[in-house]
Amino acid sequence: PSLEESVKKTVKEHPVVVYSKTWCSYSMEVKALLERLGVEPHVIELDQLGSEGRELQDALETVTGQFTVPNVFIGGKHIGGCTDTLDLYHKGELTNLLGELNLS
Amino acid sequence: PSLEESVKKTVKEHPVVVYSKTWCSYSMEVKALLERLGVEPHVIELDQLGSEGRELQDALETVTGQFTVPNVFIGGKHIGGCTDTLDLYHKGELTNLLGELNLS
Ligand SMILES: N[C@@H](CCC(=O)N[C@@H](CS)C(=O)NCC(=O)O)C(=O)O
Ligand SMILES: N[C@@H](CCC(=O)N[C@@H](CS)C(=O)NCC(=O)O)C(=O)O
Numbered sequence: 365p366s367l368e369e370s371v372k373k374t375v376k377e378h379p380v381v382v383y384s385k386t387w388c389s390y391s392m393e394v395k396a397l398l399e400r401l402g403v404e405p406h407v408i409e410l411d412q413l414g415s416e417g418r419e420l421q422d423a424l425e426t427v428t429g430q431f432t433v434p435n436v437f438i439g440g441k442h443i444g445g446c447t448d449t450l451d452l453y454h455k456g457e458l459t460n461l462l463g464e465l466n467l468s
Numbered sequence: 469p470s471l472e473e474s475v476k477k478t479v480k481e482h483p484v485v486v487y488s489k490t491w492c493s494y495s496m497e498v499k500a501l502l503e504r505l506g507v508e509p510h511v512i513e514l515d516q517l518g519s520e521g522r523e524l525q526d527a528l529e530t531v532t533g534q535f536t537v538p539n540v541f542i543g544g545k546h547i548g549g550c551t552d553t554l555d556l557y558h559k560g561e562l563t564n565l566l567g568e569l570n571l572s
């Protein structure tokens with residue numbers, strides 16, 4: 365399958381997915397927030413994949429229109445980056461979205 | 469001169485210095501804050517210098533103990549990173565530090 369298809373498959377199979385870079389503070393912030401909320405996101409570190417990391421980042425841009433990290437999906441739906449996820453949290457909507465998932 | 473010496477020279481010659489990476493949001497935040505305060509920091513983008521960028525980042529770690537970006541200096545004094553600079557701002561101390569400089 366294409367990388368775009370593998371992204372679509374990954375976000376369908378895992379309730380919460382974060383495409384990240386290990387040394388990026390915005391990525392760290394999003395992962396830390398989700399963990400504080402008791403969620404264990406499925407994390408893909410793009411900088412740990414060699415040349416495939418950049419190809420995957422390009423595929424994410426094709427699928428979501430967003431090239432940057434972190435790139436967050438909840439319940440198969442594209443949420444956006446760090447500021448998007450924090451905004452949802454401050455509005456109380458992130459816990460609603462997470463509550464709707466079967467995270468047991 | 470060694471890279472450590474060039475760092476020390478740079479931070480002596482410019483009132484406000486930021487070692488940054490162009491695509492890093494924490495670096496963007498610090499640069500944006502300083503510009504909002506009317507300061508034109510002397511910015512060195514480490515990811516635009518080829519292999520010297522990493523060598524300079526290592527030299528910064530030797531000089532300051534801090535490897536990460538952004539790396540901020542005011543009046544020749546090492547301030548720290550993004551969170552350090554924002555903390556000083558929220559305590560009102562950043563504007564004091566900047567006020568003491570001859571920025572005209
Ligand atoms: N507002 C976005 C900013 C995202 C952003 O600019 N991310 C940077 C890293 S902090 C990025 O992906 N830069 C290009 C790259 O690293 O490939 C968010 O909150 O996620
Ligand atoms: N708390 C520090 C965090 C700094 C940090 O971890 N910076 C990251 C980029 S956001 C970094 O330099 N990672 C290693 C690298 O990029 O070489 C700050 O506020 O500046």
Ligand code: FES
Binds near residue numbers: 387388
């Ligand atoms: S690389 Fe610095 S915040 Fe992402």
